[in-house]
Amino acid sequence: MKIKIGILNxxxxxxxxxxxxxxxxxxxxxxxxxxxxxxxxxxxxxxxFKKRNKNHLSNYLKVTSLNKLKKIKNxxxxxxxxxxxxxxxxxxxxxxxCNYLIIPIQASIFDQTATNLFLExxxxxxxxxxxxxxxxxxxxxxxxxxxxxxxxxxFLLSKKIKPLCKLSDRIAxxxxxxxxxxxxxxxxxxxxxxxxxxxxxxxxxxxx
Ligand SMILES: Nc1ncnc2c1ncn2[C@@H]1O[C@H](COP(=O)(O)OP(=O)(O)OP(=O)(O)O)[C@@H](O)[C@H]1O
Ligand SMILES: [Mg+2]
Numbered sequence: 001m002k003i004k005i006g007i008l009n010x011x012x013x014x015x016x017x018x019x020x021x022x023x024x025x026x027x028x029x030x031x032x033x034x035x036x037x038x039x040x041x042x043x044x045x046x047x048x049f050k051k052r053n054k055n056h057l058s059n060y061l062k063v064t065s066l067n068k069l070k071k072i073k074n075x076x077x078x079x080x081x082x083x084x085x086x087x088x089x090x091x092x093x094x095x096x097x098c099n100y101l102i103i104p105i106q107a108s109i110f111d112q113t114a115t116n117l118f119l120e121x122x123x124x125x126x127x128x129x130x131x132x133x134x135x136x137x138x139x140x141x142x143x144x145x146x147x148x149x150x151x152x153x154x155f156l157l158s159k160k161i162k163p164l165c166k167l168s169d170r171i172a173x174x175x176x177x178x179x180x181x182x183x184x185x186x187x188x189x190x191x192x193x194x195x196x197x198x199x200x201x202x203x204x205x206x207x208x
Contacts, residue, residue, distance in 0.1 A: 011114035015140035020081035028061035051180030141169035
Protein backbone atom coordinates (compact mmCIF):
# COMPACT_ATOMS: atom_id res chain seq x y z
CA MET A 1 0.00 0.00 0.00
CA LYS A 2 1.18 3.50 -0.76
CA ILE A 3 1.74 5.64 2.33
CA LYS A 4 0.13 9.06 2.29
CA ILE A 5 0.98 11.37 5.14
CA GLY A 6 -0.43 14.83 5.76
CA ILE A 7 1.37 17.15 8.14
CA LEU A 8 -1.20 19.49 9.47
CA ASN A 9 -2.29 21.84 12.22
CA UNK A 10 -4.13 25.11 11.86
CA UNK A 11 -1.59 26.68 14.22
CA UNK A 12 1.01 28.52 12.17
CA UNK A 13 4.65 27.92 13.03
CA UNK A 14 4.09 24.68 14.99
CA UNK A 15 6.70 22.84 12.87
CA UNK A 16 4.82 21.37 9.90
CA UNK A 17 7.47 22.21 7.30
CA UNK A 18 10.35 21.27 9.60
CA UNK A 19 8.79 17.88 10.24
CA UNK A 20 7.89 17.47 6.55
CA UNK A 21 11.43 18.00 5.28
CA UNK A 22 13.12 15.90 7.96
CA UNK A 23 10.60 13.08 7.65
CA UNK A 24 10.84 13.00 3.87
CA UNK A 25 14.63 12.65 4.01
CA UNK A 26 14.42 9.98 6.74
CA UNK A 27 11.94 7.93 4.72
CA UNK A 28 13.82 8.35 1.43
CA UNK A 29 16.96 7.03 3.15
CA UNK A 30 15.07 3.75 3.62
CA UNK A 31 15.04 3.49 -0.20
CA UNK A 32 11.35 4.27 -0.27
CA UNK A 33 10.43 6.46 -3.24
CA UNK A 34 9.20 9.57 -1.45
CA UNK A 35 7.55 12.70 -2.76
CA UNK A 36 7.26 15.75 -0.54
CA UNK A 37 4.40 17.93 -1.73
CA UNK A 38 4.54 21.57 -0.81
CA UNK A 39 0.85 22.42 -0.45
CA UNK A 40 1.56 25.75 1.25
CA UNK A 41 1.45 28.91 -0.90
CA UNK A 42 4.50 30.11 1.05
CA UNK A 43 6.51 27.31 -0.61
CA UNK A 44 8.96 26.79 2.23
CA UNK A 45 9.62 23.14 1.37
CA UNK A 46 10.24 23.97 -2.31
CA UNK A 47 12.64 26.72 -1.30
CA UNK A 48 14.43 24.28 1.01
CA PHE A 49 14.77 21.78 -1.83
CA LYS A 50 16.21 24.40 -4.19
CA LYS A 51 18.95 25.05 -1.64
CA ARG A 52 19.80 21.37 -1.50
CA ASN A 53 23.30 20.54 -2.53
CA LYS A 54 23.93 18.10 -5.43
CA ASN A 55 25.49 15.61 -2.98
CA HIS A 56 22.21 15.34 -1.13
CA LEU A 57 19.98 14.82 -4.14
CA SER A 58 18.67 11.28 -4.50
CA ASN A 59 16.40 9.30 -6.78
CA TYR A 60 14.35 8.45 -3.74
CA LEU A 61 13.29 12.00 -2.88
CA LYS A 62 11.38 14.49 -5.00
CA VAL A 63 9.80 17.74 -3.87
CA THR A 64 6.99 19.27 -5.87
CA SER A 65 4.07 21.64 -5.66
CA LEU A 66 0.53 20.32 -5.48
CA ASN A 67 -0.33 21.26 -9.07
CA LYS A 68 2.71 19.43 -10.50
CA LEU A 69 2.03 16.24 -8.54
CA LYS A 70 0.27 14.56 -11.49
CA LYS A 71 3.58 14.49 -13.36
CA ILE A 72 5.11 12.19 -10.75
CA LYS A 73 4.28 8.58 -11.45
CA ASN A 74 6.47 6.32 -9.40
CA UNK A 75 6.19 6.82 -5.68
CA UNK A 76 5.68 4.78 -2.56
CA UNK A 77 5.23 7.55 -0.02
CA UNK A 78 3.60 10.97 -0.34
CA UNK A 79 4.13 13.58 2.34
CA UNK A 80 1.99 16.71 2.23
CA UNK A 81 3.30 19.84 3.92
CA UNK A 82 -0.01 21.61 4.52
CA UNK A 83 -0.74 25.29 5.01
CA UNK A 84 -2.07 26.43 8.38
CA UNK A 85 -5.18 27.78 6.71
CA UNK A 86 -7.87 25.13 7.17
CA UNK A 87 -10.26 27.11 4.96
CA UNK A 88 -7.99 26.35 2.04
CA UNK A 89 -10.02 23.88 -0.06
CA UNK A 90 -7.08 21.68 -0.88
CA UNK A 91 -6.56 20.83 2.79
CA UNK A 92 -9.81 18.83 2.92
CA UNK A 93 -8.82 17.00 -0.27
CA UNK A 94 -5.47 16.12 1.24
CA UNK A 95 -7.05 14.83 4.46
CA UNK A 96 -9.44 12.69 2.43
CA UNK A 97 -6.50 10.80 0.90
CA CYS A 98 -4.14 10.37 3.81
CA ASN A 99 -3.55 7.23 5.87
CA TYR A 100 -1.78 9.29 8.49
CA LEU A 101 -2.08 12.83 9.73
CA ILE A 102 0.87 14.08 11.71
CA ILE A 103 -0.11 16.91 14.02
CA PRO A 104 2.76 18.90 15.50
CA ILE A 105 2.01 20.69 18.73
CA GLN A 106 4.08 23.04 20.82
CA ALA A 107 3.66 23.79 24.49
CA SER A 108 2.34 27.35 24.51
CA ILE A 109 -1.20 28.16 25.55
CA PHE A 110 -1.72 29.64 22.07
CA ASP A 111 -0.76 26.36 20.47
CA GLN A 112 -3.08 24.46 22.80
CA THR A 113 -6.00 26.77 22.06
CA ALA A 114 -5.45 26.60 18.31
CA THR A 115 -4.97 22.82 18.40
CA ASN A 116 -8.19 22.46 20.37
CA LEU A 117 -10.13 24.30 17.64
CA PHE A 118 -8.29 22.34 14.98
CA LEU A 119 -9.27 19.03 16.60
CA GLU A 120 -12.93 20.12 16.75
CA UNK A 121 -12.72 20.85 13.04
CA UNK A 122 -11.13 17.64 11.88
CA UNK A 123 -13.19 15.45 14.20
CA UNK A 124 -16.21 16.56 12.19
CA UNK A 125 -14.76 14.93 9.07
CA UNK A 126 -16.26 11.51 8.44
CA UNK A 127 -12.93 9.94 7.47
CA UNK A 128 -11.51 10.89 10.87
CA UNK A 129 -14.66 9.84 12.77
CA UNK A 130 -14.59 6.46 11.04
CA UNK A 131 -10.96 6.00 12.07
CA UNK A 132 -9.74 5.65 8.47
CA UNK A 133 -6.87 8.02 9.15
CA UNK A 134 -4.44 7.62 12.03
CA UNK A 135 -3.87 10.84 13.92
CA UNK A 136 -0.29 11.06 15.10
CA UNK A 137 0.61 13.74 17.61
CA UNK A 138 4.17 15.00 17.82
CA UNK A 139 5.33 17.41 20.50
CA UNK A 140 7.66 19.86 18.84
CA UNK A 141 10.33 22.17 20.26
CA UNK A 142 10.45 20.14 23.44
CA UNK A 143 12.59 21.46 26.32
CA UNK A 144 13.31 18.94 29.03
CA UNK A 145 13.22 21.21 32.05
CA UNK A 146 10.55 23.67 30.98
CA UNK A 147 7.53 23.65 33.30
CA UNK A 148 5.20 24.54 30.45
CA UNK A 149 5.39 20.96 29.16
CA UNK A 150 3.55 19.79 32.31
CA UNK A 151 0.67 22.01 31.21
CA UNK A 152 0.85 20.57 27.73
CA UNK A 153 0.68 17.06 29.19
CA UNK A 154 -2.40 17.99 31.21
CA PHE A 155 -4.02 19.37 28.06
CA LEU A 156 -3.18 16.26 26.04
CA LEU A 157 -4.44 13.97 28.81
CA SER A 158 -7.73 15.90 28.93
CA LYS A 159 -8.10 15.19 25.21
CA LYS A 160 -7.04 11.54 25.62
CA ILE A 161 -4.12 12.23 23.30
CA LYS A 162 -0.92 10.21 23.63
CA PRO A 163 1.86 11.91 21.68
CA LEU A 164 4.06 9.54 19.75
CA CYS A 165 7.30 11.43 20.17
CA LYS A 166 8.93 14.60 21.39
CA LEU A 167 11.24 16.51 19.10
CA SER A 168 13.65 18.77 20.95
CA ASP A 169 13.97 22.47 20.39
CA ARG A 170 17.34 22.65 18.68
CA ILE A 171 18.90 25.31 16.51
CA ALA A 172 20.33 22.50 14.34
CA UNK A 173 16.92 22.16 12.68
CA UNK A 174 17.02 25.80 11.61
CA UNK A 175 20.68 25.85 10.58
CA UNK A 176 20.44 22.67 8.53
CA UNK A 177 17.19 23.77 6.87
CA UNK A 178 18.85 27.02 5.81
CA UNK A 179 21.42 24.89 3.91
CA UNK A 180 18.81 22.66 2.28
CA UNK A 181 19.58 19.82 4.69
CA UNK A 182 17.82 17.81 7.35
CA UNK A 183 19.16 16.15 10.50
CA UNK A 184 19.14 12.88 8.53
CA UNK A 185 21.70 14.24 6.09
CA UNK A 186 24.43 14.64 8.70
CA UNK A 187 26.35 12.22 10.87
CA UNK A 188 27.63 14.51 13.60
CA UNK A 189 27.59 12.98 17.06
CA UNK A 190 25.48 15.78 18.64
CA UNK A 191 22.72 15.00 16.14
CA UNK A 192 22.45 11.29 17.11
CA UNK A 193 20.11 11.99 20.02
CA UNK A 194 17.94 14.15 17.80
CA UNK A 195 17.62 11.35 15.24
CA UNK A 196 16.67 8.88 17.97
CA UNK A 197 13.70 11.04 18.89
CA UNK A 198 12.21 10.24 15.47
CA UNK A 199 12.41 6.46 15.83
CA UNK A 200 8.92 5.92 17.37
CA UNK A 201 7.40 7.92 14.52
CA UNK A 202 9.32 6.02 11.82
CA UNK A 203 8.31 2.70 13.40
CA UNK A 204 4.67 3.73 13.63
CA UNK A 205 4.67 4.68 9.94
CA UNK A 206 6.34 1.30 9.27
CA UNK A 207 9.17 2.91 7.36
CA UNK A 208 11.98 1.64 9.59
N1 LIG B 1 12.31 21.33 16.78
C1 LIG B 1 12.67 22.56 16.41
N2 LIG B 1 13.78 23.14 16.97
C2 LIG B 1 14.13 24.39 16.62
N3 LIG B 1 13.47 25.15 15.74
C3 LIG B 1 12.36 24.63 15.17
C4 LIG B 1 11.91 23.31 15.46
N4 LIG B 1 10.78 23.08 14.74
C5 LIG B 1 10.54 24.20 14.03
N5 LIG B 1 11.49 25.12 14.29
C6 LIG B 1 11.54 26.50 13.73
O1 LIG B 1 10.29 27.13 14.01
C7 LIG B 1 9.90 27.94 12.91
C8 LIG B 1 8.53 27.48 12.39
O2 LIG B 1 8.67 26.14 11.91
P1 LIG B 1 7.97 25.66 10.57
O3 LIG B 1 8.17 26.65 9.49
O4 LIG B 1 8.42 24.28 10.34
O5 LIG B 1 6.46 25.69 11.05
P2 LIG B 1 5.16 25.57 10.14
O6 LIG B 1 4.13 24.91 10.96
O7 LIG B 1 5.50 24.94 8.84
O8 LIG B 1 4.79 27.09 9.90
P3 LIG B 1 3.66 27.64 8.88
O9 LIG B 1 2.35 27.43 9.56
O10 LIG B 1 4.02 29.09 8.75
O11 LIG B 1 3.79 26.87 7.61
C9 LIG B 1 11.00 27.82 11.87
O12 LIG B 1 11.91 28.89 12.05
C10 LIG B 1 11.68 26.51 12.22
O13 LIG B 1 13.04 26.48 11.83
MG1 LIG C 1 5.08 25.52 6.85
